Amino acid sequence: MKNLLLSILVMIMLLFGFTACNKGNSSEPNTGDVGGKHPPASVASVGTFDLENGQNGKAPTVTLNSGYKMPILGLGTYSLTGETCKSAVLSALEQGYRLIDTAYMYGNEAEIGEAIRQSGVPREEIFVITKIYPGAQFTNPEQAIQQSLDKLDIDYIDMMLLHHPGTNDVKAYKAIEKFVEQGKIRSIGLSNWYIEEIDSFIAQVNIMPALIQNEIHPYYQEKTVVPYMHKLGIVMQAWYPFGGRGHTSAIFNNHTITQIANAHGVSSAQVVLRWHLQRGVVAIPGSSNPAHIGENISVFDFELTQAEMTAIATLDRNEKHDWY
Numbered sequence: 006m007k008n009l010l011l012s013i014l015v016m017i018m019l020l021f022g023f024t025a026c027n028k029g030n031s032s033e034p035n036t037g038d039v040g041g042k043h044p045p046a047s048v049a050s051v052g053t054f055d056l057e058n059g060q061n062g063k064a065p066t067v068t069l070n071s072g073y074k075m076p077i078l079g080l081g082t083y084s085l086t087g088e089t090c091k092s093a094v095l096s097a098l099e100q101g102y103r104l105i106d107t108a109y110m111y112g113n114e115a116e117i118g119e120a121i122r123q124s125g126v127p128r129e130e131i132f133v134i135t136k137i138y139p140g141a142q143f144t145n146p147e148q149a150i151q152q153s154l155d156k157l158d159i160d161y162i163d164m165m166l167l168h169h170p171g172t173n174d175v176k177a178y179k180a181i182e183k184f185v186e187q188g189k190i191r192s193i194g195l196s197n198w199y200i201e202e203i204d205s206f207i208a209q210v211n212i213m214p215a216l217i218q219n220e221i222h223p224y225y226q227e228k229t230v231v232p233y234m235h236k237l238g239i240v241m242q243a244w245y246p247f248g249g250r251g252h253t254s255a256i257f258n259n260h261t262i263t264q265i266a267n268a269h270g271v272s273s274a275q276v277v278l279r280w281h282l283q284r285g286v287v288a289i290p291g292s293s294n295p296a297h298i299g300e301n302i303s304v305f306d307f308e309l310t311q312a313e314m315t316a317i318a319t320l321d322r323n324e325k326h327d328w329y
């Protein structure tokens with residue numbers, strides 16, 4: 006009953022333009038701007054991607070409820086630091102990536118900013134996600150947000166996420182909202198947020214989250230979370246899309262996955278990424294290997310059949326590989 010009431014409240018908020026006041030994608034201005042406010046993203050569109058128009062090396066975009074467009078494949082940079090991180094980002098941008106995911110906790114925001122500035126790719130073409138962390142950062146969020154802006158040094162941040170729920174998360178989110186008003190951050194999202202906490206959270210903030218980044222892979226599919234967030238107009242993004250370091254070979258060598266890969270003449274990694282995208286989930290695979298980076302953005306010249314999608318759906322075993 007409580008959940009039903011909360012859901013109704015959220016739908017009413019969506020109907021009355023409870024959303025960000027952004028100005029459309031930097032490279033493709035949103036023409037639907039009404040007095041600085043945007044209607045929520047179409048509920049159907051956040052989980053349905055334009056895969057037919059994707060090309061290897063050029064991922065299609067999804068329109069967020071903030072009005073901005075975000076590529077549906079990007080590079081994850083967790084555990085990449087120093088020169089390794091910088092060259093991975095440079096390789097990704099060179100091979101067509103336009104989405105980079107980082108976080109304060111990865112300790113690599115400065116290197117990512119440096120790579121972006123050196124890449125020669127116009128800033129407006131690149132979508133950068135970063136995150137602030139519970140604890141000291143949520144206690145003093147303005148300082149934490151400014152620190153990310155300074156470290157990245159790329160004029161503005163496309164998307165800032167709260168890394169996971171914690172004390173002062175509403176306060177931290179509201180601080181990000183102020184940076185959105187000032188044009189220093191464009192969209193806001195959450196990470197490691199589930200059905201239990203989303204409705205009460207969004208009832209307390211002014212800008213609807215545009216994205217939720219959660220652990221999602223064939224062994225942990227979030228079959229109820231994904232459609233629930235989609236109904237709220239929130240894009241879902243998979244972290245650990247291959248299961249995460251230490252778990253990738255189990256997924257890559259899974260018999261169902263290798264059989265499908267062989268049938269299409271592609272790698273297991275490509276099958277897994279294509280599965281994420283066909284079920285409406287954006288992915289940010291991590292890699293420092295230029296060949297893998299290239300492979301991971303080359304998933305637009307084959308399509309999984311409905312039977313193959315169903316076969317991968319049966320692999321779910323509610324097996325989480327991290328604690329968030």
Ligand SMILES: NC(=O)c1ccc[n+]([C@@H]2O[C@H](COP(=O)([O-])OP(=O)(O)OC[C@H]3O[C@@H](n4cnc5c(N)ncnc54)[C@H](OP(=O)(O)O)[C@@H]3O)[C@@H](O)[C@H]2O)c1
Pocket residue numbers: 080081082083084106107168196197218219243244245246247248249250251253272274275289290291292293294296297298300301329
């Ligand atoms: N919000 C959160 O709480 C949270 C938590 C964790 C991670 N994340 C984000 O999600 C991103 C993805 O997670 P992740 O990088 O930890 O795990 P992942 O993407 O599931 O797996 C990365 C591993 O896969 C390997 N790999 C990548 N492409 C491959 C390919 N084509 N063939 C074979 N192996 C391949 C990589 O090795 P090579 O380097 O050799 O390619 C690396 O060991 C992170 O980088 C981070 O940005 C967010």
